Amino acid sequence: RADDGYRLWLKYDLLRDAGKREAYARSAQFISIQNNSRASSDPVLKTAAQELQAGLQGLLGKPVPIITSVPNKTGGIILTTGTGAESQSLNDEGYQITRRQNNLVITGKSSAGVLYGAFALLRQVQTLQSLEGIALTSSPKVRYRLLNHWDNVNGTIERGYAGSSLWKWYELPERIDPRYRDYARANASLGINGTVVNNVNASSRFLTGEYLEKVAALANVFRPYGIRVYLSVYFPAPKTIGGLNTADPLDPQVRQWWANKTKEIYAAIPDFGGFLVKANSEGEPGPQDYGRTHVDGANMLAEALAPYDGVVMWRSFVYKADPKGDRFKAAYEEFKPFDGQFNRKVIVQVKNGPIDFQSREPFSPLFGAMPRTPLAMEFQITQEYLGFATHLVYEAPLFKECLESDTYAKGKGSTVAKVIDGSLHGYPITAMAGVANTGSDRNWTGHTMGQANWYAFGRLAWDHTLSSEAIAREWVNMTLTNEPAAVSQITNLMLRSREIYVDYTTPLGLHHIMGYGIHYGPEPWKANASRPDWNHTYYHRADSIGVGFDRTATGSNALSLYAPDVQKLWGNAETCPLPYLLWFHHVPWTKKLSTGRSLWDELCTRYYTGVDSVAWMQRQWTQVKPVVDPEIYADVAGRLATQHKEALWWRDACVLYFQTFSRQPIPAPFKKPE
Numbered sequence: 001r002a003d004d005g006y007r008l009w010l011k012y013d014l015l016r017d018a019g020k021r022e023a024y025a026r027s028a029q030f031i032s033i034q035n036n037s038r039a040s041s042d043p044v045l046k047t048a049a050q051e052l053q054a055g056l057q058g059l060l061g062k063p064v065p066i067i068t069s070v071p072n073k074t075g076g077i078i079l080t081t082g083t084g085a086e087s088q089s090l091n092d093e094g095y096q097i098t099r100r101q102n103n104l105v106i107t108g109k110s111s112a113g114v115l116y117g118a119f120a121l122l123r124q125v126q127t128l129q130s131l132e133g134i135a136l137t138s139s140p141k142v143r144y145r146l147l148n149h150w151d152n153v154n155g156t157i158e159r160g161y162a163g164s165s166l167w168k169w170y171e172l173p174e175r176i177d178p179r180y181r182d183y184a185r186a187n188a189s190l191g192i193n194g195t196v197v198n199n200v201n202a203s204s205r206f207l208t209g210e211y212l213e214k215v216a217a218l219a220n221v222f223r224p225y226g227i228r229v230y231l232s233v234y235f236p237a238p239k240t241i242g243g244l245n246t247a248d249p250l251d252p253q254v255r256q257w258w259a260n261k262t263k264e265i266y267a268a269i270p271d272f273g274g275f276l277v278k279a280n281s282e283g284e285p286g287p288q289d290y291g292r293t294h295v296d297g298a299n300m301l302a303e304a305l306a307p308y309d310g311v312v313m314w315r316s317f318v319y320k321a322d323p324k325g326d327r328f329k330a331a332y333e334e335f336k337p338f339d340g341q342f343n344r345k346v347i348v349q350v351k352n353g354p355i356d357f358q359s360r361e362p363f364s365p366l367f368g369a370m371p372r373t374p375l376a377m378e379f380q381i382t383q384e385y386l387g388f389a390t391h392l393v394y395e396a397p398l399f400k401e402c403l404e405s406d407t408y409a410k411g412k413g414s415t416v417a418k419v420i421d422g423s424l425h426g427y428p429i430t431a432m433a434g435v436a437n438t439g440s441d442r443n444w445t446g447h448t449m450g451q452a453n454w455y456a457f458g459r460l461a462w463d464h465t466l467s468s469e470a471i472a473r474e475w476v477n478m479t480l481t482n483e484p485a486a487v488s489q490i491t492n493l494m495l496r497s498r499e500i501y502v503d504y505t506t507p508l509g510l511h512h513i514m515g516y517g518i519h520y521g522p523e524p525w526k527a528n529a530s531r532p533d534w535n536h537t538y539y540h541r542a543d544s545i546g547v548g549f550d551r552t553a554t555g556s557n558a559l560s561l562y563a564p565d566v567q568k569l570w571g572n573a574e575t576c577p578l579p580y581l582l583w584f585h586h587v588p589w590t591k592k593l594s595t596g597r598s599l600w601d602e603l604c605t606r607y608y609t610g611v612d613s614v615a616w617m618q619r620q621w622t623q624v625k626p627v628v629d630p631e632i633y634a635d636v637a638g639r640l641a642t643q644h645k646e647a648l649w650w651r652d653a654c655v656l657y658f659q660t661f662s663r664q665p666i667p668a669p670f671k672k673p674e
């Protein structure tokens, strides 16, 4: 049957190679949860066994019974939790897969660890790896691995491009859409262990009894998959739904209200994960409305959570309408002074870059600058600035570029990844969040290839050392095809896609020149917004001399927020790597770059070759037609055609607009014949 993309990377179709099936089947004659009364009733362990069973039966085409005891039986898979020697090297959610007495043994310290091990074993089979000498040990590098859903009460999704919300609030709690479970399966297969179900621009309705019941119903579905629910909170909720006349975080009544509310939440959801907060940001209310600080607000919520195992994720995404300021510096300036003042249950959630999820950004200068405050990474999976669900952009290289950037906070090698995983500053809590790209579309993400971004986020949240290529290969094998040449071809296309997108939209470090408000298509000319920092001319600063935002000492000096070695890397227009050039420098149109071309010619070259590269992606895709499911093939081919059309739109709009400043001709190779 045609594949509508619903099953994501959990396809479990019969393996085509009968020999391989035989070999795997010899190791998978049964599944057994090691006999111990506590273990056999553990819902997460049961999930692990059931997932393994369903997966293996599909892949191998024969029944794999789940049996209760293993008196010297061999040739099967044993699931076991333990604190024995073999689990010494694991953290709480890690797993180990080994062969013992001719059985495959999946061990975890917790049942969640076993569940992740079960999915890892399935992945081995799906990607056709041998199980013979298998010895896998893996522990997540980050403790809280979350999706953030920007989903609203009315079913819309802020910046969502794959239909409406997965959560049918009007049906909950009575009707449980089977899709909730499939959502949980997909996440658990990646190791995602938490989900914030509502928009950061939060409605206080989610904290009402009526909605808590609905959220609790979701939590009940997610729990057997090791996934906890979290809520975004509307800071003035004590006023809007609590009947108080203030939401001042230092007001005793307000504090009591939050304590009571939190108690009510835990009564409904005993494993509730905690709160995510957007406050005093883009018009959202917050503690500053009462002359208080981010610390006052966050610590108040942390105290409400004190009796429970929950955390506060307080976002640092703030910026002011200051015509003389540089938005780049805003989060740093507001948060850095508070380092060390937050309650130990607070983690400050920082977007990867200083502006807002652009196709390329330098890492946020907060990373490395807050040694005494746990910082969480916030990536955006949904393609708000990356062509929605019509442009093919594989995001792992974008995520990796940020994670591998060196902050030099403690000398060379102080990467952002080491900040986030806690190893650099010894953070007590660690987290990575991805703004989800899921929705009610049959294939979950609109663009089938967008599934790879959900996948890549989850895999990197588990282990940021995985390469973009390894993740892509895995995903392609599990989702599209096992045919080796096609796997390489699609992987290659994916790996190049982000740079291609950068080229035809915002090459050389241009940023924030997309359609105003909608954030789609080009609009570099936007100059009449209600705030200066919402104008796009603010970001590119094109004039008759050149283009780019001078963030060196002669400009906003945002560069000074970074360690000296980073300043050295980006601070000199002669040596600044070209992908970052216009982020930090106002460069003359005539300036000769390291490529041998002038800035103007280089800009045009990128826009033009970017468009040509989309045509290249189309050709690559055509070649894999014979081995990819027809429905998926057609979906992607159609979207690539739109992408090509829109790449032309971007190119022509930007080149012609910037040409009004540069007053130079389009370089010869790209000129259309008269």
Ligand code: GCU
Binding pocket: 158, 159, 200, 201, 278, 282, 317, 356, 384
């Ligand atoms: C972006 C996005 C908003 C979102 C905001 C945030 O600005 O466009 O829709 O609310 O980020 O992250 O809070």
